[in-house]
Amino acid sequence: MTFQQKYRYLFGPVRSRRLGLSLGIDTVPNKTCTFNCVYCQLGRTTYQTILREEYVPANDVMTELADFLEYDGRADYVTFSGSGEPTLHRKLGEMIVRAKRLTNIPVAVLTCSALMYDAQVRHELAQADMILPSLDAASPRTFYAVNRPHGRLYLAEIINGLRQFRAEFSGKIWLEIMLVKGVNDDEEEIALLRRAIAEIQPDKVHLNTVVRPPAEDEAQALSDDELRAVQAKLGPPAEVIAERWTAPRLSLDSRLISEAVNLIARHPMTLEEISHYMNCKPEIIALMLKGLTDSGEVEARTHRGQVFYVALAEENAGAAAGVAAAWPASSAVAKLADEDLEP
Numbered sequence: 001m002t003f004q005q006k007y008r009y010l011f012g013p014v015r016s017r018r019l020g021l022s023l024g025i026d027t028v029p030n031k032t033c034t035f036n037c038v039y040c041q042l043g044r045t046t047y048q049t050i051l052r053e054e055y056v057p058a059n060d061v062m063t064e065l066a067d068f069l070e071y072d073g074r075a076d077y078v079t080f081s082g083s084g085e086p087t088l089h090r091k092l093g094e095m096i097v098r099a100k101r102l103t104n105i106p107v108a109v110l111t112c113s114a115l116m117y118d119a120q121v122r123h124e125l126a127q128a129d130m131i132l133p134s135l136d137a138a139s140p141r142t143f144y145a146v147n148r149p150h151g152r153l154y155l156a157e158i159i160n161g162l163r164q165f166r167a168e169f170s171g172k173i174w175l176e177i178m179l180v181k182g183v184n185d186d187e188e189e190i191a192l193l194r195r196a197i198a199e200i201q202p203d204k205v206h207l208n209t210v211v212r213p214p215a216e217d218e219a220q221a222l223s224d225d226e227l228r229a230v231q232a233k234l235g236p237p238a239e240v241i242a243e244r245w246t247a248p249r250l251s252l253d254s255r256l257i258s259e260a261v262n263l264i265a266r267h268p269m270t271l272e273e274i275s276h277y278m279n280c281k282p283e284i285i286a287l288m289l290k291g292l293t294d295s296g297e298v299e300a301r302t303h304r305g306q307v308f309y310v311a312l313a314e315e316n317a318g319a320a321a322g323v324a325a326a327w328p329a330s331s332a333v334a335k336l337a338d339e340d341l342e343p
C-alpha cells in the first residue's frame with residue numbers, strides 16, 4: 001500500500017529546501033482558501049472563505065499522524081500546510097498541541113497570513129515551533145492584484161497582525177514573499193515591503209517566484225538576476241529560495257517523486273523494484289528517473305549487470321555516500337543489500 005493509499009490527510013514526507021524532510025498535514029479540502037493568488041500552483045480557489053470550520057475531522061488527522069509516527073516517523077518537521085489555508089481549520093491549535101504531545105519532531109505551519117488579524121488564530125499558531133507566513137504585497141492595490149483576497153480581508157490588518165504575532169511568539173518566523181513579474185516587483189512595492197519587514201521582524205525572509213505552473217498563465221517568474229536585485233533592495237535577512245522547476249517533472253505528481261526519492265534514499269533499487277514498491281507503471285517510473293538523474297538528484301549505478309538508482313540530493317547525500325562506499329565492496333555486502341531489498 002502506498003503512502004497516498006494509506007493516508008488521507010498526510011502527505012510526503014516531501015523534500016523541502018526550507019524544512020528538510022517535511023511531513024505535510026492537509027487540514028482543509030482542496031483549494032479552500034482565504035486568497036485566490038494568481039501564482040497558486042494548485043489552481044484557482046474553488047471555495048474562498050474566512051470562516052473557520054472543522055473542515056476535516058481533527059481526530060482522524062491525529063490518528064493518521066500517530067500511525068505515521070509509529071510505523072515510519074522519519075521527518076525533520078511536521079508541517080500543517082497542504083491544498084488550502086490551514087488556519088481556516090478551527091481546531092488547528094488543538095491539533096498542533098496534540099502533535100507536539102505525540103512527537104519531539106518540531107511542528108511548523110505554512111500560512112498565507114490572511115487571518116493573522118484574529119487574536120485566536122495568533123494564539124493557536126503560537127503553539128507551534130515555527131511559522132512560515134507569506135506576505136506578497138505591502139500596498140492594497142498590489143495585494144488585490146497578486147492575492148485576490150476574500151472581500152472582508154484588509155492588508156493593513158494583516159500586517160498589523162503579523163507585527164503583533166512577532167511580539168507574542170518566541171519561535172522562528174520565516175516570512176516568504178512570492179514575486180510575480182510586473183505585479184509586485186516594482187521599486188515602490190519593494191520599498192513598502194522593506195518597511196513592512198522592518199515592522200514584522202521575521203527571523204528570515206525567503207524570496208520565491210513562480211517556478212511551478214500557476215493558476216493564471218500571465219503570472220510570470222522573475223529571472224535569477226531580478227530576484228537577486230530584489231534581495232539587494234530588501235537587504236538582510238532576505239535570501240532567494242526559488243528553485244527552478246525542470247521540464248520532466250511537469251507531467252509528474254510531486255508527491256510521487258518525493259516518495260520515490262525517499263524510497264531509494266534507503267536502498268538502491270532497480271526500476272522494476274521501484275515500480276513494484278510504489279505500485280506504479282514502469283513507464284512512469286522510467287520518466288521520473290530520467291528527470292531525477294538529469295537533475296543530479298539520483299544516480300544510476302550498474303552492478304552485476306543491473307542498473308540501480310540511488311538518491312543523492314542534499315539530506316540524503318550522507319546516507320547515499322555511505323551506500324556508495326559499501327556498494328559493492330564485497331559480494332557479502334552486495335548479498336546483504338539484496339536481502340534488505342526483500343519485501
Ligand code: SF4
Nearest residue numbers: 033035036037040112
Ligand atoms: S494562499 Fe496559498 S493556497 Fe491560497 S490561493 Fe494563495 S498560494 Fe494558493
